[in-house]
Amino acid sequence: MRKKIVAGNWKMNNDFFMTKDLIHSIKSKLNNNFNAEVFISPSFPFLIEAKKNCNNTQINVTAQNINENESGAYTGEVSSSMLKSIGINSVIIGHSERRQYFNENDHILLKKLKKAISEKFKVFFCIGENINERENNNHFDIIEKQLNNTVFKIESFDVNNLIIAYEPIWAIGTGLTASPEQAQEMHFFIREIFKSKYGSKISDNLSIIYGGSVKPSSAKDIFGKKDVDGGLIGGASLRAEDFIDIVNSI
Ligand code: PGA
Numbered sequence: 001m002r003k004k005i006v007a008g009n010w011k012m013n014n015d016f017f018m019t020k021d022l023i024h025s026i027k028s029k030l031n032n033n034f035n036a037e038v039f040i041s042p043s044f045p046f047l048i049e050a051k052k053n054c055n056n057t058q059i060n061v062t063a064q065n066i067n068e069n070e071s072g073a074y075t076g077e078v079s080s081s082m083l084k085s086i087g088i089n090s091v092i093i094g095h096s097e098r099r100q101y102f103n104e105n106d107h108i109l110l111k112k113l114k115k116a117i118s119e120k121f122k123v124f125f126c127i128g129e130n131i132n133e134r135e136n137n138n139h140f141d142i143i144e145k146q147l148n149n150t151v152f153k154i155e156s157f158d159v160n161n162l163i164i165a166y167e168p169i170w171a172i173g174t175g176l177t178a179s180p181e182q183a184q185e186m187h188f189f190i191r192e193i194f195k196s197k198y199g200s201k202i203s204d205n206l207s208i209i210y211g212g213s214v215k216p217s218s219a220k221d222i223f224g225k226k227d228v229d230g231g232l233i234g235g236a237s238l239r240a241e242d243f244i245d246i247v248n249s250i
Pocket of ligand 1: 009167171173174232233236
């Protein structure tokens, strides 16, 4: 059975104190009756503290980025071994903001993916089309191309360590959410192409989560769809009540 997952991508928000406060609020509100694996992703400087604060809880802490190299002269970058040394074993790769603002193309993302997979990280790999691609009815081709250029170049991986996050760019931070039907249609498509590449054992066990303006009011309907296995939550993950509501919507 594939896992249900809800992950909060905090992006470049919250200072040290706000990070601690938000974790504290989430912890105090999270009951034991939810059905998902829960992740939060604060900024690099706060990962150690976040990890410490989440010890002995069901909250996992994940990084927002990773460098594809082992070590060396890469000013400003963070390696997989640095993350591992503080107990961080998961990472978000391919977020559209990394693609858009930091020029991370499929070529670089494949390197990051290979590095993370070889280091046994759990990877949230993000894919998604922009508004023009959707309006021109190219969204399926774009998604398949993004996967062909990255994940599908990897011959074998542990399906428990790969999560695909379908994040239509037009829905990220815009308040526009894909309808549950649009999400289901794309998640089904993604699962089918995984099936054709790797077989049904992999595709059935692959968690495919949705991201893009998920709110407490929309989470239940989206998560209710057969091929939607949870969500990658941006804005709404910065408020403990909203995040918990979304976790409880699974
Ligand atoms: P959003 O962000 O929920 O604020 O739209 C989602 C994401 O970027 O992962």
